[in-house]
Amino acid sequence: MKSKVVSSLRTVLLVAVLCVASYMLGTKHAAEKHSDNISVKDAGSEMGAVADASSVGHSTAPAGLEAFPSADDGAGAGGEQVELAAEERERLMRNIADNLAMPGMNEIIQQQQRVLMADKYRSFIKTLGLSPQEEEYLMDLLTARQMLQVDFGMKLMTGMLSEAERVELMENLGAGMEELGKEIDWFLNSGTDSDYFRYYDRTEGERTAVASVANAANLAGHSFDDGVEEKLVAILYDELTGYPFSVNLEENGEPVFESYTDANIDIFLQELELLRDPVFQQASSILSSDQLEIFEQYYAQYIAFYEQRLRMAQNFFNFDQ
Numbered sequence: 001m002k003s004k005v006v007s008s009l010r011t012v013l014l015v016a017v018l019c020v021a022s023y024m025l026g027t028k029h030a031a032e033k034h035s036d037n038i039s040v041k042d043a044g045s046e047m048g049a050v051a052d053a054s055s056v057g058h059s060t061a062p063a064g065l066e067a068f069p070s071a072d073d074g075a076g077a078g079g080e081q082v083e084l085a086a087e088e089r090e091r092l093m094r095n096i097a098d099n100l101a102m103p104g105m106n107e108i109i110q111q112q113q114r115v116l117m118a119d120k121y122r123s124f125i126k127t128l129g130l131s132p133q134e135e136e137y138l139m140d141l142l143t144a145r146q147m148l149q150v151d152f153g154m155k156l157m158t159g160m161l162s163e164a165e166r167v168e169l170m171e172n173l174g175a176g177m178e179e180l181g182k183e184i185d186w187f188l189n190s191g192t193d194s195d196y197f198r199y200y201d202r203t204e205g206e207r208t209a210v211a212s213v214a215n216a217a218n219l220a221g222h223s224f225d226d227g228v229e230e231k232l233v234a235i236l237y238d239e240l241t242g243y244p245f246s247v248n249l250e251e252n253g254e255p256v257f258e259s260y261t262d263a264n265i266d267i268f269l270q271e272l273e274l275l276r277d278p279v280f281q282q283a284s285s286i287l288s289s290d291q292l293e294i295f296e297q298y299y300a301q302y303i304a305f306y307e308q309r310l311r312m313a314q315n316f317f318n319f320d321q
Contacts, residue, residue: 209302
């Protein structure tokens with residue numbers, strides 16, 4: 001029974017950790033999207049520095065998480081490097097705990113989350129044709145759901161909870177997520193819309209990359225036609241889910257934590273790079289040559305999104321390498 005509880009805790013914890021990672025990546029994406037100084041050339045070089053195809057297995061950690069020990073910490077430096085990394089991690093955890101304890105901090109985080117949720121679900125909400133009041137209500141639900149996960153993840157990342165407190169927190173998260181999920185389904189009032197909502201969530205990485213491409217294309221004077229973004233998301237997602245990857249980072253929808261090693265993540269990212277040709281072959285049928293060139297420059301961001309999530313989970317759980 002205990003092993004099942006620990007497994008469930010890790011599964012929910014992974015969701016929360018990835019939620020925090022998505023929050024950080026979303027913050028960066030939102031800042032880039034609303035900057036007037038972005039150029040296609042700069043964006044391509046920046047993403048190349050993060051996840052160049054020739055060294056995709058070693059991109060930098062998400063902003064604010066550099067203090068988490070990496071798989072290489074301690075290599076060639078004995079225990080001193082590991083000790084320094086542990087001290088940095090503890091300091092980061094205490095800073096998180098102190099920030100969470102500040103008056104009004106939860107409200108500030110909630111405001112940030114609402115802005116990010118509005119950006120993340122913009123196209124989904126647009127497809128529903130909601131009234132301002134209905135949109136406001138849905139945003140309340142989406143923000144509440146996001147806050148449950150972010151609050152859960154941040155509290156656990158402090159490392160200051162007992163096992164009983166962690167389990168209780170996990171149970172509360174599960175109950176809250178289930179209740180909000182039912183309320184979202186009730187609000188959507190359509191099996192088709194509910195299915196699309198879940199698909200929309202599953203394609204977060206694809207949507208992040210495609211949104212950046214669309215923004216860059218617009219700034220370059222090559223705006224996408226209506227519906228093109230959704231088609232590109234489908235192309236990326238279908239190729240990702242249809243490819244026979246050599247490593248299994250999950251099984252039956254559940255993460256296989258033992259597989260989160262440097263070697264396996266590197267293999268996954270290298271094979272993700274192999275999807276480039278079939279993706280662009282399909283994309284060429286719906287994009288102009290100028291748009292396709294921009295899309296090609298941004299494929300590194302697509303890979304970087306997955307790498308940052310995987311490395312973050314790997315480092316957080318301190319899996320043996």
